[in-house]
Amino acid sequence: MTVPQVPDELDRSSAPPSSALATDPEYRAAVVDLLGVLAYGELAAFERMAADGALAPTIDDESAIAELAVADYRHFVRLRDRLRELEVDPQEAMAPFKPALDAFHGSTQPNDYLEGMIKAYVGDGIGSDFYREITRYVDDETRAIVLDVCADSGRADFIVDRVRAAIDADPRIAGRLALWARRLMGEALSQAQHVAAQRDALSTLLVGGTNRPGADLGDIGRMLARLAEAHTRRMQALGLTA
Amino acid sequence: MTVPQVPDELDRSSAPPSSALATDPEYRAAVVDLLGVLAYGELAAFERMAADGALAPTIDDESAIAELAVADYRHFVRLRDRLRELEVDPQEAMAPFKPALDAFHGSTQPNDYLEGMIKAYVGDGIGSDFYREITRYVDDETRAIVLDVCADSGRADFIVDRVRAAIDADPRIAGRLALWARRLMGEALSQAQHVAAQRDALSTLLVGGTNRPGADLGDIGRMLARLAEAHTRRMQALGLTA
Numbered sequence: 259m260t261v262p263q264v265p266d267e268l269d270r271s272s273a274p275p276s277s278a279l280a281t282d283p284e285y286r287a288a289v290v291d292l293l294g295v296l297a298y299g300e301l302a303a304f305e306r307m308a309a310d311g312a313l314a315p316t317i318d319d320e321s322a323i324a325e326l327a328v329a330d331y332r333h334f335v336r337l338r339d340r341l342r343e344l345e346v347d348p349q350e351a352m353a354p355f356k357p358a359l360d361a362f363h364g365s366t367q368p369n370d371y372l373e374g375m376i377k378a379y380v381g382d383g384i385g386s387d388f389y390r391e392i393t394r395y396v397d398d399e400t401r402a403i404v405l406d407v408c409a410d411s412g413r414a415d416f417i418v419d420r421v422r423a424a425i426d427a428d429p430r431i432a433g434r435l436a437l438w439a440r441r442l443m444g445e446a447l448s449q450a451q452h453v454a455a456q457r458d459a460l461s462t463l464l465v466g467g468t469n470r471p472g473a474d475l476g477d478i479g480r481m482l483a484r485l486a487e488a489h490t491r492r493m494q495a496l497g498l499t500a
Numbered sequence: 501m502t503v504p505q506v507p508d509e510l511d512r513s514s515a516p517p518s519s520a521l522a523t524d525p526e527y528r529a530a531v532v533d534l535l536g537v538l539a540y541g542e543l544a545a546f547e548r549m550a551a552d553g554a555l556a557p558t559i560d561d562e563s564a565i566a567e568l569a570v571a572d573y574r575h576f577v578r579l580r581d582r583l584r585e586l587e588v589d590p591q592e593a594m595a596p597f598k599p600a601l602d603a604f605h606g607s608t609q610p611n612d613y614l615e616g617m618i619k620a621y622v623g624d625g626i627g628s629d630f631y632r633e634i635t636r637y638v639d640d641e642t643r644a645i646v647l648d649v650c651a652d653s654g655r656a657d658f659i660v661d662r663v664r665a666a667i668d669a670d671p672r673i674a675g676r677l678a679l680w681a682r683r684l685m686g687e688a689l690s691q692a693q694h695v696a697a698q699r700d701a702l703s704t705l706l707v708g709g710t711n712r713p714g715a716d717l718g719d720i721g722r723m724l725a726r727l728a729e730a731h732t733r734r735m736q737a738l739g740l741t742a
Contacts, residue, residue, distance in 0.1 A: 301566060304550060305550050305566065306554075308569065309547055309550060309551035312544070317591040320547075321576070324576070327550065328570055331566055331569075349560045352559050360554070
């Protein structure tokens with residue numbers, strides 16, 4: 259199955275050159291925020307996914323989930339190392355985002371293996387789509403890292419396969435799982451709003467800053483439409499109504 | 501600090517040649533059991549340690565714990581790949597040990613960060629010491645893998661440092677943590693007895709099989725004394741009474 263990606267041909271005329279990291283403190287702060295939220299997001303996803311492996315119905319699935327979790331850890335390492343390259347303390351860059359991400363995970367603890375799988379698929383999916391959209395407004399170097407850590411690497415296929423098989427075996431669970439996915443989406447949006455409200459620097463990546471043009475209302479509307487469409491396609495791939 | 505290792509000069513005259521894996525089905529079954537229990541042990545330790553990272557007091561500690569957990573995952577991969585080399589289904593080799601290991605982890609869920617650290621240190625320590633002892637009775641190839649996955653790789657230093665600092669800051673917690681370590685030891689021994697009673701093949705590694713001499717009562721007594729001594733030293737390193 260194919261998860262829609264941000265088309266490469268999207269207008270990137272607003273993207274600053276990599277030199278802006280050195281010359282534009284506001285832009286630099288925004289990129290540090292972006293790397294920080296992504297890094298802590300990967301670390302928290304690693305912890306939760308690894309723990310969810312214990313819920314797996316077979317040891318083969320358990321080890322497959324461990325492998326997916328370790329992929330998140332590798333993403334974390336890449337982002338942490340990039341923060342160090344920028345001479346930023348990774349812990350300081352991540353700290354502002356820990357409360358929102360921990361709150362998201364705390365309020366969406368899966369009750370079983372399937373809920374855990376759907377959380378990884380739907381949660382990571384919407385997050386990755388959003389971060390890929392953001393790469394329209396960042397320099398090439400930052401863009402390459404973000405696209406790399408948001409790459410899917412086979413996770414979607416594995417999860418879709420397991421969830422569809424479970425629904426085929428017992429179609430009655432589809433309603434509960436669809437509700438669960440909607441709750442995940444609601445909690446994710448709620449925490450994203452908190453973060454956006456508190457982190458001006460991060461928000462300017464999207465809407466522009468002092469020396470940088472950003473998205474206008476039309477751009478943002480189209481972006482939200484793409485995100486919603488991608489979410490619907492993911493739900494359809496699982497055999498669930500969005 | 502130094503965790504005592506099995507001295508290399510221990511008598512290995514009972515160790516079969518690597519060819520025994522092909523010629524002695526009883527020995528082969530014993531090695532498959534050994535690799536299976538180690539592999540699932542690493543996978544379960546990975547899941548629990550990764551999850552315990554969420555309890556860490558700082559993001560730096562949280563990422564250090566994630567790194568320790570990923571080391572367990574790499575050990576798991578090495579053991580799983582060795583089982584495949586031996587043309588054994590890893591899942592089948594691990595399955596007999598899942599109930600005991602899951603029961604151990606289920607009955608020793610840490611209540612806080614320090615309990616999680618002590619569990620990793622004390623539990624892995626006693627397990628690694630025991631598996632290193634067992635390598636006296638296995639072929640060179642199996643021995644190399646077991647010694648490799650039981651190597652400490654800096655974990656002990658990190659944990660000892662954190663636990664000692666916490667006890668220095670609040671000496672009253674030492675009593676609770678010492679009790680916790682004793683409970684861990686009791687649960688580990690209880691599950692080990694279950695496994696030994698159920699898996700004859702594994703037990704023959706230690707006590708010998710049809711064509712293989714093994715440990716006599718004196719050997720076993722000295723081994724238990726070494727294990728107890730190593731445990732006491734670990735507790736002392738933490739600043740706790742054994």
